[in-house]
Amino acid sequence: MLARHVEERLVILFRQSKVIGGLYRSLGQEGESVATAYALERTDAILPLIRNMGALMTMGVRPLEIFRQYMAKGTGNSRGRDLNIHIVHLPPAGANEPVIVGPISMLGDSISVAAGIAMGARMRAALPASRRAPGEDKKPPLVAMAWIGDGATSTGAFHEGMNFAAVQRIPLVVIAEDNKYAYSTPIARQMAIARIDERAAAYGIPHEMVDGNDMLAVYDVTKRMVVRARAGEGAALVGVDTMRMQGHAQHDDMRYVPKAVVDEWQQKDPLLRFRRVLVERRAATDKELDDVDRMTKAYAAGEADLAVNEPMPDPATVTRGVYAGDDFAVPRVELVKSPFAEDGSSA
Amino acid sequence: MAVITYLEAIRQALFEEMAADDRVFVMGEDVGAYGGAFKVTEGLIDRFGEARVIDTPISEIAIVGSAIGASYMGMRPVCEIQFIDFIACCFDMLTNFAATSRYRNGAGVPIVVRGPSGGGVGGGPFHSLNPEAFFLNTPGLKMVEPSTAYDAKGLLKAAIRDDDPVLYFEHKFLYRRIKDDVPEEDYVVPLGTAKVRRAGKDLSIVTFGAMVHTALDAATQLEAAGVDTEVLDLRSLAPLDRESLLASVAKTSRVLVLHEATRTGGIGGELAAIVAEEAFEYLDAPVVRVASEDSPAPYAPPLEAAFLPSVDKVVAAAKRLVDY
Numbered sequence A: 001m002l003a004r005h006v007e008e009r010l011v012i013l014f015r016q017s018k019v020i021g022g023l024y025r026s027l028g029q030e031g032e033s034v035a036t037a038y039a040l041e042r043t044d045a046i047l048p049l050i051r052n053m054g055a056l057m058t059m060g061v062r063p064l065e066i067f068r069q070y071m072a073k074g075t076g077n078s079r080g081r082d083l084n085i086h087i088v089h090l091p092p093a094g095a096n097e098p099v100i101v102g103p104i105s106m107l108g109d110s111i112s113v114a115a116g117i118a119m120g121a122r123m124r125a126a127l128p129a130s131r132r133a134p135g136e137d138k139k140p141p142l143v144a145m146a147w148i149g150d151g152a153t154s155t156g157a158f159h160e161g162m163n164f165a166a167v168q169r170i171p172l173v174v175i176a177e178d179n180k181y182a183y184s185t186p187i188a189r190q191m192a193i194a195r196i197d198e199r200a201a202a203y204g205i206p207h208e209m210v211d212g213n214d215m216l217a218v219y220d221v222t223k224r225m226v227v228r229a230r231a232g233e234g235a236a237l238v239g240v241d242t243m244r245m246q247g248h249a250q251h252d253d254m255r256y257v258p259k260a261v262v263d264e265w266q267q268k269d270p271l272l273r274f275r276r277v278l279v280e281r282r283a284a285t286d287k288e289l290d291d292v293d294r295m296t297k298a299y300a301a302g303e304a305d306l307a308v309n310e311p312m313p314d315p316a317t318v319t320r321g322v323y324a325g326d327d328f329a330v331p332r333v334e335l336v337k338s339p340f341a342e343d344g345s346s347a
Numbered sequence B: 001m002a003v004i005t006y007l008e009a010i011r012q013a014l015f016e017e018m019a020a021d022d023r024v025f026v027m028g029e030d031v032g033a034y035g036g037a038f039k040v041t042e043g044l045i046d047r048f049g050e051a052r053v054i055d056t057p058i059s060e061i062a063i064v065g066s067a068i069g070a071s072y073m074g075m076r077p078v079c080e081i082q083f084i085d086f087i088a089c090c091f092d093m094l095t096n097f098a099a100t101s102r103y104r105n106g107a108g109v110p111i112v113v114r115g116p117s118g119g120g121v122g123g124g125p126f127h128s129l130n131p132e133a134f135f136l137n138t139p140g141l142k143m144v145e146p147s148t149a150y151d152a153k154g155l156l157k158a159a160i161r162d163d164d165p166v167l168y169f170e171h172k173f174l175y176r177r178i179k180d181d182v183p184e185e186d187y188v189v190p191l192g193t194a195k196v197r198r199a200g201k202d203l204s205i206v207t208f209g210a211m212v213h214t215a216l217d218a219a220t221q222l223e224a225a226g227v228d229t230e231v232l233d234l235r236s237l238a239p240l241d242r243e244s245l246l247a248s249v250a251k252t253s254r255v256l257v258l259h260e261a262t263r264t265g266g267i268g269g270e271l272a273a274i275v276a277e278e279a280f281e282y283l284d285a286p287v288v289r290v291a292s293e294d295s296p297a298p299y300a301p302p303l304e305a306a307f308l309p310s311v312d313k314v315v316a317a318a319k320r321l322v323d324y
Ligand SMILES: Cc1ncc(C[n+]2csc(CCOP(=O)(O)OP(=O)(O)O)c2C)c(N)n1
Pocket: A051, A105, A106, A107, A108, A148, A149, A150, A151, A152, A153, A155, A177, A179, A181, A182, A183, A244, A248
């Protein structure tokens, strides 16, 4: 709900011309973004793409950071140098915090980088104590999770990264999102296989398709893959069957998508479905969920209001921080209480 | 001191840096048991094991991409590109991603990407590349190209210890042809420092890599013709040692820029522009460029000889320059 409200607030800011550049919605995909990340531990690594804002917030990124980024504020993690959810958080080795590498726009590149992060973490475990940070030994083995769109799985970079991770038995879980389109191109023009998860067959790694709008199912499948990766059994791919419910970005009216398809998927909205399940199972009441809805909406609005008034970057800083040795400060990504328990395990 | 080849110097730098710092590791195609296509990494796997000397699939994107990821975790990867021509396969990873990472989010990328560059060995169009100009227009990257064994070792050590991505172009023509004295004790050649290989007062040849030797041979011939030539070895292309460049111009007032990459859009244009912008009043003649011809690198020896800069071409250009 928070992801949806943050995005809806961003739409308002976009219409007020306060968002710089494009706005990319994850409408209809918030459920899978959250449920997949929820299968991780607090100290794992995530490499989301533009439609995975929910994963960022699941790992504890404060919405304020996202508003700052979308409005190119000088206070944001990239200090107005990079777009939307392009934030990077590389915590000190011993910290009980996630590794976050925001979207790499050259689609497919994030897979090898994710593999390298997990490989690097594995190599760190073999370092002598003198090179290890305090607290590092207490952390569970790192699992990296990378999200990738159906279109992006057609890149050579995707293939190289997947194959590398498979050969090296790297603890990497890739979430391949079949949301039916890549910009305007339907998935049938993207691949000749029937199911996106079959991409993984060529790498000899486990793969499974899941109903991406069923949050509990997504969580279950992903959790299984995460657990086996953490146990040293190597990479895996989860194929997510979902639908991009808006255009590629705000400028795209999606006229290439038949209305009947949109209507059909509307019925399968992940938030509505999850709500129904929670109420049916008496995990929550409608009233409680309405309260959560109101609270998250107010929270998103408050965060947006904070960000709006923050300053833009100083033009004099344009060439700062290109190389090391220029101590141009980078604000740390602000993390807030996340669904993870204090000891780092999933709630 | 010990006399070693350029290739041994590179290998020694890898050995010593890996021994001194457990975070340093090597990855690339056939770098393990085989020791690399040119045997640069020979013996590393016996000493450091396959966890730190990683044979990868033929996947330049994955090699560089995973190195970037590992560097984010505090490791110090050294990637070998089997022939530097294949660096084009990971161009995106280097230019769009690695080079911009620190600028975007303050995430430094301490990796080294090294590989055999250059021609003169009958490598043909796909195995003779000098790629520095492809990367010169990318802020965030550093680039070096050694011309001696001493520099090969010292620059590689400096590159590995550097906190930014460094492209290390080693010239394959020099691998076993060049030998010089290299100290036993630890040393580095700092990035961004040029070196005067031969002092002179009539003309400066500004160059780097294998062309340093071409320039020195040309200088010997020019001496016989009464021309006192200075040879400035840039060693580092990014960052560039502008001070040494401008000091040499101020001294000789005539500049010949020499590089092995093809002429149009090469680094020579940039060097000439710096001289024109910052030392115009010192010049007694226009800056002259000697470089490879504007064609792909050909295979047949007579074609390759016609393509590459040569001592004769440098001498002829230098004479035109002093006669201007
Ligand atoms: C290598 C590369 N080529 C083209 C683009 C331009 N581009 C950005 S998003 C996009 C569509 C991506 O579709 P998909 O991977 O299915 O993700 P989705 O937008 O559906 O989440 C394209 C073509 C890009 N970012 N990277």
